[in-house]
Amino acid sequence: MSNMKYLLLRRVTQMTLLVLYFGANAYGWHILEGTFGASRLFGFIPLADPYTTVQVLASGFVLGADVLLGALLITVFYMIVGGRAFCSWVCPINMVTDLANWLRRKLKLDKEEVNYRFLKRRTRYWIMVLGIVVSAVVGVAAFEVLSPITIMQRGIVFGFGAGIAVIIAIFLFDLFGVKNGWCGHLCPLGAAYSVIGSKSLIRVKHTHENCTNCMECKVVCPENQVLHMINKSSIAVTDGECTNCGRCIDVCNDNALEFGVRSFMKQETRSGDFSHTSK
Amino acid sequence: MATSNNRRKFMATTFQSVGLTALGGLLWSGYSDEVKASPLVLRPPAALPEDDFLKACIKCGLCAEACVNRESNQNRDGSQRKGTLQMAKGGDHRMIGTPFFVPTDVPCYMCDDVPCVPVCPSGALDMPSILNEKKELDINKAKMGLAVVHKESCIAFWGIQCDACYRACPIMDEAITLEYQKNERTGKHAFLLPVVHSDICTGCGLCEQACVTEKPAIFVLPIEQATGVAGDHYVKGWDKKDQQRVQNANEIHTKNERSKQDASEYLNMEVEY
Secondary structure (H helix, E strand, O other): OOOOHHHHHHHHHHHHHHHHHHHHHHOOOOOEEEOOOEEEEOOOEEEEOHHHHHHHHHOOOOOOHHHHHHHHHHHHHHHHHOOOHHHHHOOOHHHHHHHHHHHHHHOOOOOOOOOOOOOOOOHHHHHHHHHHHHHHHHOOOOHHHOOHHHHHHHHHHHOOEOOHHHHHHHHHHHHHHOOOHHHHHHOHHHHHHHHHOOOOOEEEEEOOOOOOOOOHHHHHOOOHHHHOOOOOOOOEOOOOOOOOOOHHHHHOOOOOEEEEEOOOOOOOOOOOOHHHHOO | OHHHHHHHHHHHHHHHHHHHHHHHHHHHHHHHHHHHOOOOOEOOOOEOOHHHHHHHOOOOOHHHHHHHOOOOOEOOOOOEOOOOOEEOOEOOOOOOOOEEEOOOOOOOOOOOOOOOOOOOOOOOEOHHHHEOOOOOEOHHHOOOOEEEEOOOOOHHHHOOOOOHHHHHOOOEOOOEEEEEEEEOOOOOEEEEEEEEOOOOOOOOOHHHHHOOOOOOOEEEEOHHHHOOOOOOOOOOOOOHHHHHHHHHOOOOOOOOOOOOOOHHHHHOOOOOO
């Protein structure tokens, strides 16, 4: 049985955040109030989502200082811990899509990722840019009118209503439609966080001497294109699309993967370090 | 040959990507524009005009949380009451995630300390708009909407004595006054008619909630829907300041072409449809 340390830690983090947000509305707690769009920590520290902030600015409204400062704080935080740490440690949709992905594996719905012509992993970056363009054209933050992330979070804090349909749709899409469909192909927020965290400090590191090439890590990884160095070279996963979820570390029985601090002193190349791979 | 093939493939893929992006953009824009269009919605105090409000609101819910958790929102036994502000969810037919209120459900109680406004981080609730001369929050300056009386269903207009809205109003005798009129039907009774004064009314909706009729005869509409605009061609000749506006009135908007006929000619004409 594989280790579930990081999986459990992530679920505890996600749940704790949701409980804190829920309590802010239901019981008046002043620990973490608001939603992911904008929040207040300990009653006075503003936090805001950078992508939402950019959309609102694009729609033509000059936001209050609280949101701008909050977006800056969040950006700096994820620039350090890894942008998509938001996706795997905070985002509630992650629990939905992880469940869909786990069921997919259990039901053996597919072994390999099908290559869709116009649904690539880079599609989300198009959507990210498109979201900003549409915000500017229509004059309203465009992703925020359909974001399943905030719909789910507001659902938990304020009540779901018909919004639950969106969550079910995402689940079904990921389970029966495209593997890692939402988080890995479409979500513009994840794309934004990929960009923010592309140079982040905390990274998964691979020790290729320990690797037995079992490929368990690639099976569980929701973004397994980032694990191109497995059993090839001892470098860190430097791709911004890595969500720092730590599942690869959990399933690795050979101590070949671990969290570490990225070193900028050593020259690390992004896709394939030729000095290692060419031998 | 290979390069030209590659180039052709690259061009085709590029065209298709651009085309699909345009398609996606159109659908997305259309959807976003449609969900914006729900004009009959009442916003929290100090909200910007609806169009700007929809741009500015970051959908965080801090206003709704401040509203429901305010100290004054408890029953005598200490249990929590429902808050005024709700966050629109799927099925509410309002822009999802934005705060609104429904007076017949829970009206705005016009708290003196206005807890919902200062917490807004984005500026969608514009605090300066409800500050008085002493720079203090003054809920009486809020303009959430405007109460409108439907006199055909208001029983006070039938001659039945009812002043429920008048007494429920937090700015009693200013926002709603009772006008006395002789009841010609009986010849010996008075009508006590509620009249809303739009310069004072904040649109809190306490009148709507208090109204005794099956469906309230007094109800709050958003300012935009409940008001008209006279335009600069009409000025108050007895008001020097208002007279100044006439200088803006140089544009003439005519929808139909002006008749070239003489007045006596067309007045005697048969009606044509």
